Amino acid sequence: MTQLRIHSIETLGANDGPGLRMVVFTQGCLMRCVYCHNPDTLDPQGGQLVEIDELVQRALRQKNYFGKNGGVTVSGGEPSLHRVVLAEFFRRLHAHGIHTCLDTNGLFLDDELRALYAETDLVLLDIKHIDDEHHRRLTGVSNATPLAVADFRERSGQPMWLRYVLVPGWSDQPEFLEKWARHFAAFRMVERVEILPYHSLGAHKWRHLGLSYALEGISPPSAAAKQQALDIFSRHLPKVILR
Amino acid sequence: MRAGFSSGPWTEKIDVYDFLVRNISPYAGEADFLSGPSKNTAYLWELAKKALKEERDNQGCRAIDPATISTITSHSPGYLDQAREVIVGLQTDEPLKRSIKPFGGVNVVRNALKERGLELPANVTEIFQYATSHNDAVFAAYDAEVRAFRSKHILTGLPDNYARGRIIGDYRRLALYGTARLIAEKKADFAKLDADSMSDHLIRLREEVSQQISALKEIEKMAAAYGCDISLPAQNAREAVQWVYFGYLAAVKEQDGAAMSLGNVSSFLDIFIERDLRNGTLTEAQAQEIIDQFVMKLRLVRHLRPAAYDEIFGGDPTWVTESIGGQLHDGRTKVTKTSFRFLQTLYNLGASPEPNLTVLWSQNLPDGFKKFCAQVSIDTSSVQYENDDLMRRVRGTDDYGIACCVSHQAIGKAIQHFGARANLPKALLLALNAGREEIDGTQVQGLTAGPLQFDAVMENFKKSLRELARVYAKAMFIIHSMHDKYYYEKAQMALLDTDPHIDIAYGAAGISIIADSLSAIKYAKVTPVRNEQGIATGFTIEGDFPKYGNDDDRVDHLAQEIAHCFITELRRHRAYKEAKPTLSLLTITSNVMYGKNTGATPDGRAAGEPFAPGANPMHGRDSHGAIASLNSVAKLNYHDAEDGISNTFSIVPKALGATRGDQIDNLVGMMDGYFANNAHHLNVNVLNRDTLMDAYQNPENYPQLTIRVSGYAVNFTRLSKAHQMEVITRTFHEAM
Numbered sequence: 018m019t020q021l022r023i024h025s026i027e028t029l030g031a032n033d034g035p036g037l038r039m040v041v042f043t044q045g046c047l048m049r050c051v052y053c054h055n056p057d058t059l060d061p062q063g064g065q066l067v068e069i070d071e072l073v074q075r076a077l078r079q080k081n082y083f084g085k086n087g088g089v090t091v092s093g094g095e096p097s098l099h100r101v102v103l104a105e106f107f108r109r110l111h112a113h114g115i116h117t118c119l120d121t122n123g124l125f126l127d128d129e130l131r132a133l134y135a136e137t138d139l140v141l142l143d144i145k146h147i148d149d150e151h152h153r154r155l156t157g158v159s160n161a162t163p164l165a166v167a168d169f170r171e172r173s174g175q176p177m178w179l180r181y182v183l184v185p186g187w188s189d190q191p192e193f194l195e196k197w198a199r200h201f202a203a204f205r206m207v208e209r210v211e212i213l214p215y216h217s218l219g220a221h222k223w224r225h226l227g228l229s230y231a232l233e234g235i236s237p238p239s240a241a242a243k244q245q246a247l248d249i250f251s252r253h254l255p256k257v258i259l260r
Numbered sequence: 261m262r263a264g265f266s267s268g269p270w271t272e273k274i275d276v277y278d279f280l281v282r283n284i285s286p287y288a289g290e291a292d293f294l295s296g297p298s299k300n301t302a303y304l305w306e307l308a309k310k311a312l313k314e315e316r317d318n319q320g321c322r323a324i325d326p327a328t329i330s331t332i333t334s335h336s337p338g339y340l341d342q343a344r345e346v347i348v349g350l351q352t353d354e355p356l357k358r359s360i361k362p363f364g365g366v367n368v369v370r371n372a373l374k375e376r377g378l379e380l381p382a383n384v385t386e387i388f389q390y391a392t393s394h395n396d397a398v399f400a401a402y403d404a405e406v407r408a409f410r411s412k413h414i415l416t417g418l419p420d421n422y423a424r425g426r427i428i429g430d431y432r433r434l435a436l437y438g439t440a441r442l443i444a445e446k447k448a449d450f451a452k453l454d455a456d457s458m459s460d461h462l463i464r465l466r467e468e469v470s471q472q473i474s475a476l477k478e479i480e481k482m483a484a485a486y487g488c489d490i491s492l493p494a495q496n497a498r499e500a501v502q503w504v505y506f507g508y509l510a511a512v513k514e515q516d517g518a519a520m521s522l523g524n525v526s527s528f529l530d531i532f533i534e535r536d537l538r539n540g541t542l543t544e545a546q547a548q549e550i551i552d553q554f555v556m557k558l559r560l561v562r563h564l565r566p567a568a569y570d571e572i573f574g575g576d577p578t579w580v581t582e583s584i585g586g587q588l589h590d591g592r593t594k595v596t597k598t599s600f601r602f603l604q605t606l607y608n609l610g611a612s613p614e615p616n617l618t619v620l621w622s623q624n625l626p627d628g629f630k631k632f633c634a635q636v637s638i639d640t641s642s643v644q645y646e647n648d649d650l651m652r653r654v655r656g657t658d659d660y661g662i663a664c665c666v667s668h669q670a671i672g673k674a675i676q677h678f679g680a681r682a683n684l685p686k687a688l689l690l691a692l693n694a695g696r697e698e699i700d701g702t703q704v705q706g707l708t709a710g711p712l713q714f715d716a717v718m719e720n721f722k723k724s725l726r727e728l729a730r731v732y733a734k735a736m737f738i739i740h741s742m743h744d745k746y747y748y749e750k751a752q753m754a755l756l757d758t759d760p761h762i763d764i765a766y767g768a769a770g771i772s773i774i775a776d777s778l779s780a781i782k783y784a785k786v787t788p789v790r791n792e793q794g795i796a797t798g799f800t801i802e803g804d805f806p807k808y809g810n811d812d813d814r815v816d817h818l819a820q821e822i823a824h825c826f827i828t829e830l831r832r833h834r835a836y837k838e839a840k841p842t843l844s845l846l847t848i849t850s851n852v853m854y855g856k857n858t859g860a861t862p863d864g865r866a867a868g869e870p871f872a873p874g875a876n877p878m879h880g881r882d883s884h885g886a887i888a889s890l891n892s893v894a895k896l897n898y899h900d901a902e903d904g905i906s907n908t909f910s911i912v913p914k915a916l917g918a919t920r921g922d923q924i925d926n927l928v929g930m931m932d933g934y935f936a937n938n939a940h941h942l943n944v945n946v947l948n949r950d951t952l953m954d955a956y957q958n959p960e961n962y963p964q965l966t967i968r969v970s971g972y973a974v975n976f977t978r979l980s981k982a983h984q985m986e987v988i989t990r991t992f993h994e995a996m
Contacts, residue, residue: 028811028885029993031917031926039887078811079887082933086925200836211918260918 020066021102024058024094028079032260034118034139036087039079041072043103046095048122048159050145052184054219058094067122068177069106076115088116088138097125100133120179123166124158132171139208140170140177146188147197155187164200171206179207183246185238193244199252210257212246214238230258262493264535274445274757276432277659283531288626291600291635292853295548297608300344301556305609307340308556313354313963320576320978321357322562326378329387330359332478332510332751333448333837337485347502349509350484351561356566361516362388365395365421372566382938395421397670397742402796406735412697414687415732416769417518417572417680417850420739422822423577425517426663426765429752430672431507432528435500438493442754445474451760464744465759473755479510497542500532501554504818508558509983510751512578515562518678519664520581522615525669525945526584530598535553541988548601550606555605558615567842572850577618577975582660586620586648594620594658595629601624603636603643611640611966613973618662620648621935634927638913639921641945642973644967646934650898665846665972666904666941667765673698674761675742675753676903677839679732681767681846683854684774684822685861685871687728691720692788693795698859711864714860721778725822726829733841736764757886764839765903768823769847769854774873775808775819776863776881785815786862797865798860809877811888816895819875823900844903845875846973852986872988873940873969874906879990886993887933894939901940908943908968911993914945943968952976952988964971 022044030040042055045063053059076089089110091103096119107117120141121135134140144163146152152160170177181200183189201207216237223230238246243259250257262271270279297305315322328334330351338350338357352359360380362369366388370380389398398420402410409415419425433442450469483490483506494500512520514860533550536542558580564578584599602617606721609970610839619633625648637643645664653659657670689698692712780786788796801970806815827843835841842877847854855870865878872878875893882889886909893907916923934942945968955962959977967976967987976984 026884028887028889028891029911029930030885031922032913037887037929049663075811078891079933080928082930084889084932087929108574134599258918260914 018116018247019069019073019102019105021069021099021106022061022064023067024055026075029091030089033090033092033116034088034141037082038087038090039076040090040091040117041093041094043094043096043099046093046122047098047124048095049159050076051155051181051187052219053214054216054222055094055230056222056226058220061098062139067078069102069109072106073109073113076201077112077113079115080115083115085118088118089122090141090215092120095124097121097123097130097133099231100125100129104129104136111136119164119182122156123163125196126162126166126169134170134173134175137175140175140176143180143182145182147200148193153190153194167201167204171204176206176208178209178211180211180213180256182213182215183243184232185235185242189238189242189246190243191249194249198250202253207254208252208256210250212243212250212257213260214243214260224236265531266537270436273976274437275435276436277303277437280360280531280614280659281529281588281590282526283601283630284592284594285530285593286681287532287600287815287914288297288593290627290628290633291604294600294604295545297552298549299554301608301731304340304553305556306346308560309963315356316963316978321358322824323354324358324373324376324378325352326360326373327381328359329558330361330477330513331509332513333482333485333529334513335359340647345553345863346498346550347505347557349557350464350503351509351513351817354964355560356562358562360515361423361514361565361762365827366393366422367562368421368566368875372564373565388554392742392746394747398739398744401738401742402735406738407729409728409731410735413854414683414690414697414728415680415735415847416854417737418677418735419680421979422569423517423747424678424740424743425515425519425620426516426521426667426678427517427664427675427749427752428523428661428669428671429507429511429519429607429755431504431523431755432525433636433672433755434490434507435481435494435503435532436555436937438492438503439476441493443473443476446476446754446758450747465588468748468750468753469557469758470512471748471750475510475750475754479506480924482506483508483596490696494532497529497536497552498534500529501550505531505557506919507755510565511646511749512561514751515749518573518777519581520561521581521663522558523659523661524583524659526582526598526602527594529595531570533598543938545939548604551598551601552605552608555602555615555798558611559609561614566766568649570980571853573848574852574980575613575969575978577974578614578621578970579664579972581618583618583665585618585625587624587658589658593624593626594625599629602634603632604643606636610964611642611643612964613966613975617974619643619645620651620750621645621931622648623932630928632923634924634931637944638946639922639929640966641947641968642692643944644968644973645931645942645944647938647940649935649940650940654902654970663847666906668902669763670761670769670905674754674763676763676765676842677736677836679736679764679766680770681726681844682732683858684768684826685770685858687724687729688721688774688861689796689859691717691724696795698795698797711787711969714778717781718778723827725826729826729829729833732766733830736766739835740764740839762837762839763842763903764835765842765844767844767846767903768826769851770822770871771819771845771875772808772878773861773863773865774822774880775815775828776805777861778822779807779815780805780819780863783813794894796860799862799864800863801864807881809810809878809882809889809892810884811891816892820900821898827900831941842903843901844906845901846904847871847873852939852983856960873908873990876908882985882991889991890934890939891937894934895939898938898940905940905960906943907941908992910947910990912948913946915993950993956984956988
């Protein structure tokens with residue numbers, strides 16, 4: 018009996034990987050991103066424990082919807098906290114021919130995680146800032162491991178999508194956007210880059226949890242700011258999508 | 261026999277299907293061949309929009325002719341602008357002028373006129389001193405029991421005071437054969453209606469066929485007034501469309517059934533269009549112009565209705581349902597370029613609730629067509645989908661249309677008798693109140709105190725369903741027997757085989773409330789709060805319980821069990837003309853009205869609160885995302901509800917994906933998945949809630965905003981404010 022600590026399940030996920038997907042949000046994260054829109058997934062003791070068996074059964078009930086491209090995405094929280102359990106989950110999904118996708122901050126890289134990545138058909142990797150100082154300010158941790166995860170995935174010859182949250186005043190500096198894009202320009206395993214404009218829909222959750230929200234008063238990026246980021250990225254990277 | 265067509269048995273006998281399979285040109289390509297509106301089409305649509313605005317500004321009714329009883333030939337020809345019309349014909353002499361059809365019920369017509377400050381003319385009143393209307397006849401035969409079930413809103417929307425509708429004429433026959441040939445065939449049928457000893461059945465059929473022949477002659481006369489000779493088959497694409505439309509026009513001049521559906525004419529008409537394109541006598545732009553103008557006419561169909569009617573069927577729907585696509589038994593697709601052309605009208609003329617465009621979805625439909633459908637849904641929210649693979653397998657035919665909202669009907673070979681619907685939650689409350697209606701019940705005895713026991717409730721509820729089925733079947737027998745006698749659909753029946761198969765289409769509302777109520781009783785502790793008379797006026801619920809809409813078998817199986825139980829009870833009763841009982845799980849827009857007339861239910865729904873539409877889960881109780889919700893509905897067994905299982909689905913565009921391409925692909929994937937699970941029907945709305953709120957507040961900015969409700973579409977701003985608010989509060993599936 019193997020259990021996974023989850024926050025919730027979204028049965029119609031169309032925004033976390035290709036096609037229609039069942040998205041499992043795991044509980045617990047060690048980063049403290051200022052803009053986190055799911056702060057209720059941070060506490061590693063929260064959420065509920067669910068049998069892997071049950072999750073596989075649920076995925077099978079959705080299989081007809083997955084079509085050629087869809088499948089299961091595990092997001093969070095930070096799913097790599099659960100790397101051993103997830104490797105088994107993904108193995109079992111593969112046994113049923115279901116596509117697997119991991120949406121991660123890339124906070125760890127160890128043997129167990131390498132094993133998980135081997136079972137992961139597609140990695141959605143957040144590189145939240147290219148400058149280490151800014152990355153620390155934004156997330157509380159260094160960007161060294163996330164960048165190492167990107168390198169590892171590139172070397173393993175398996176696909177990944179990169180994601181970038183655009184926050185006015187925090188992660189929209191043109192010079193760093195340029196540097197970010199150049200850093201990945203030569204990567205051959207990056208199939209898609211997604212720019213996710215910051216939104217304030219998560220703010221009420223911080224207040225609800227009695228936490229103070231660092232981005233109080235910050236508005237979503239303007240259309241011009243979004244276009245600028247899109248232009249900079251598109252100059253160096255093949256398939257850039259603005260959400 | 262005919263130049264440019266492959267011949268076969270269809271040339272020797274009336275067999276449209278044979279013509280179709282021998283001549284259809286399946287199309288597997290993309291939408292890039294389509295044309296925009298012609299100048300004349302754009303001009304005419306401006307005129308139509310002006311008339312539609314006048315209609316909105318005049319409380320939803322532009323003009324009425326109170327004096328002339330509408331028949332196939334009652335009114336002189338009407339036009340928008342004759343010189344620019346390639347397809348002609350209106351129900352009366354002016355666009356959107358409504359006529360009186362008093363044979364269904366003269367009092368209903370009198371009331372509808374009175375509400376508009378008009379009087380029924382003396383000569384019409386006088387006629388009905390001697391003639392009997394359907395409504396008079398039905399009430400002459402009703403008994404106290406049927407009246408009680410009707411006045412207590414347990415049986416609702418019964419077609420006992422207006423036309424029953426739902427019958428689809430095979431309007432294609434006019435184009436393929438012309439009236440002369442059809443009359444000759446009906447005369448031959450008549451000659452065969454003989455036996456050594458006469459029977460009621462034979463005499464009734466003889467009378468019907470005679471009436472059909474006179475209807476065909478009248479249709480010929482009506483067409484002649486527009487300068488068309490339809491005694492002969494259509495010679496080209498324009499005539500084919502025009503002949504089909506004349507058949508439909510005759511039906512909506514004679515009858516005011518709630519649903520007057522069109523069938524599946526698009527791919528049939530494509531055969532004529534393809535022939536003209538091959539001959540070089542038609543261009544793509546002209547082909548689109550013909551279809552645009554046909555559809556424009558279908559958008560202008562109107563019936564005179566009293567205000568009370570709007571409570572049941574909100575938004576003034578006509579259910580001009582046209583079924584598009586689907587597959588043939590031989591594996592080829594029925595998708596043609598004209599399937600695309602019909603959907604293209606939603607761009608050329610803008611979004612619209614009518615005609616009620618219904619895509620027959622198969623896993624094997626061509627990809628290009630699937631994607632175009634999804635794109636049109638995302639852009640217009642005007643399309644509904646039904647499971648072609650399922651219906652072909654269960655119902656047997658691959659030549660069928662959808663009558664009304666969601667109901668299968670083989671074209672030319674079968675009809676259905678509309679059965680309106682029963683309010684199941686009221687039946688549950690009868691069971692909990694020892695047979696007394698919860699709103700004004702009297703007499704107290706035999707009620708057990710304390711929490712409800714699941715087994716006891718189930719046993720009582722099944723008894724209650726048995727009683728309901730008995731009274732319901734009796735009411736239907738009376739209604740359809742009288743409708744045949746006093747308001748026979750001679751124009752539509754003239755275009756069908758003599759003595760067709762009949763389904764009696766019963767309906768049930770409130771299946772999600774039943775499922776949740778039984779689940780609450782079984783898995784939580786539900787105690788009725790009873791008044792002095794012992795009637796349950798509310799329920800206290802302790803503990804949680806599984807709710808329908810979350811892909812949880814514990815509750816979903818309860819919904820299945822009750823649907824099966826109810827149709828089994830209905831099947832025990834003989835129906836008029838030996839019709840085969842079917843059941844729909846559907847509410848039309850009357851889910852608001854049902855709620856208003858139903859007390860509190862054991863699922864925690866307060867008295868007066870709207871039901872969920874159709875077979876949908878109750879608002880907000882489907883908390884595991886869209887697919888869990890779809891999976892619950894898909895578990896309802898089509899074999900128990902062959903008249904249809906309606907599901908209305910609303911999603912915000914972003915929840916379908918980041919790019920337009922992703923959104924289209926994902927919507928296609930969603931429908932493939934839903935229908936692969938043997939689900940029956942899906943209304944698809946792709947909208948933001950904000951748009952609806954803005955339309956609620958500023959209706960003048962949204963004259964064409966269309967949304968799918970329960971099996972049909974409406975102009976959002978033509979719903980009552982209460983209906984509008986109910987739609988806004990429904991579950992919208994959003995991205996996290």
